[in-house]
Amino acid sequence: AQTVTQSQPEMSVQEAETVTLSCTYDTSESDYYLFWYKQPPSRQMILVIRQEAYKQQNATENRFSVNFQKAAKSFSLKISDSQLGDAAMYFCAYRRIGNMLTFGGGTRLMVKP
Amino acid sequence: DTGVSQDPRHKITKRGQNVTFRCDPISEHNRLYWYRQTLGQGPEFLTYFQNEAQLEKSRLLSDRFSAERPKGSFSTLEIQRTEQGDSAMYLCASSSPDDAGNTIYFGEGSWLTVV
Numbered sequence: 001a002q003t004v005t006q007s008q009p010e011m012s013v014q015e016a017e018t019v020t021l022s023c024t025y026d027t028s029e030s031d032y033y034l035f036w037y038k039q040p041p042s043r044q045m046i047l048v049i050r051q052e053a054y055k056q057q058n059a060t061e062n063r064f065s066v067n068f069q070k071a072a073k074s075f076s077l078k079i080s081d082s083q084l085g086d087a088a089m090y091f092c093a094y095r096r097i098g099n100m101l102t103f104g105g106g107t108r109l110m111v112k113p
Numbered sequence: 114d115t116g117v118s119q120d121p122r123h124k125i126t127k128r129g130q131n132v133t134f135r136c137d138p139i140s141e142h143n144r145l146y147w148y149r150q151t152l153g154q155g156p157e158f159l160t161y162f163q164n165e166a167q168l169e170k171s172r173l174l175s176d177r178f179s180a181e182r183p184k185g186s187f188s189t190l191e192i193q194r195t196e197q198g199d200s201a202m203y204l205c206a207s208s209s210p211d212d213a214g215n216t217i218y219f220g221e222g223s224w225l226t227v228v
Contacts, residue, residue, distance in 0.1 A: 004155075035216075037219075042221070043202065043221065043222055044219060044220070044221045044222070045156070045204065045206075045219035046219075047216055047218070050216060091155050091156070095217070100146055100158045100161050100169065100217075101146075101148075101156075101158070101206075101217055102158065103155035103156050103157075104155055105154060105155050106153070106154070106155050
C-alpha cells in the first residue's frame with residue numbers, strides 16, 4: 001500500500017518570504033502522479049500543483065514550485081513571496097494511474113504579517 | 114460548470130439515526146470518489162465509482178455505510194445507525210479519464226455531527 005508522510009504538522013512564514021513544505025511517499029510503482037492541495041478554513045480542497053512521475057522537470061505554478069526527487073521519493077512544495085491568503089492546510093497526495101488519491105496528514109501553514 | 118456540488122453542507126443528527134449525503138460531480142466526469150476527513154487529519158478514501166460501477170471500497174466503509182451511483186451521474190452516501198465516531202467531513206470528488214493530469218476535483222464537503 002502507498003503511504004504519504006508529511007513530517008511538519010505546522011509551519012510559519014513571514015509575509016513575502018519563502019517557505020518549503022516537505023513530503024515523502026512510499027510506492028513500488030514507477031508511474032504515478034503527485035499533488036499538493038490547499039485547504040483554507042472554508043474547507044474546500046483546491047489543487048495547487050501536480051507532478052507527473054515520468055517528468056524530470058519540476059512543476060511550477062506562479063509562486064508555487066516543487067522539488068521532485070523520484071529516487072528519494074520526496075516531493076516538497078516551495079511557496080515564494082508568501083501572502084496572507086496562503087495560510088491554510090496543505091496536503092501532499094499520491095495517485096497511481098487511474099486510481100484514488102492517498103493523502104498525507106497535512107501541514108498547517110501560518111503566514112505572519 | 115459549477116464544480117462538484119454536495120448537499121447538505123451541514124447535518125446534525127442523533128445517534129442511531131440514518132443520514133444520506135448527495136454529490137453531483139462535474140459534468141461528464143465518469144469517476145466519482147468519497148472521502149472522509151476528521152479535524153486535523155488528511156482525507157481518507159472510502160470508495161469510488163467509474164460510471165455506475167463501484168470499483169473499490171475501503172476497509173473504513175463498514176456495513177453501515179452504503180454508496181450508490183445508479184445512473185452514473187450523482188451519487189449518494191448513506192450512513193445507517195449513526196455513531197458518534199461517524200462525525201466527520203464527507204468529501205466528494207470527481208475526475209475525468211480524459212484529463213491529462215489525472216486531477217481529482219473536490220466539492221466543499223458535507224459536515225456531519227452525531228450527538
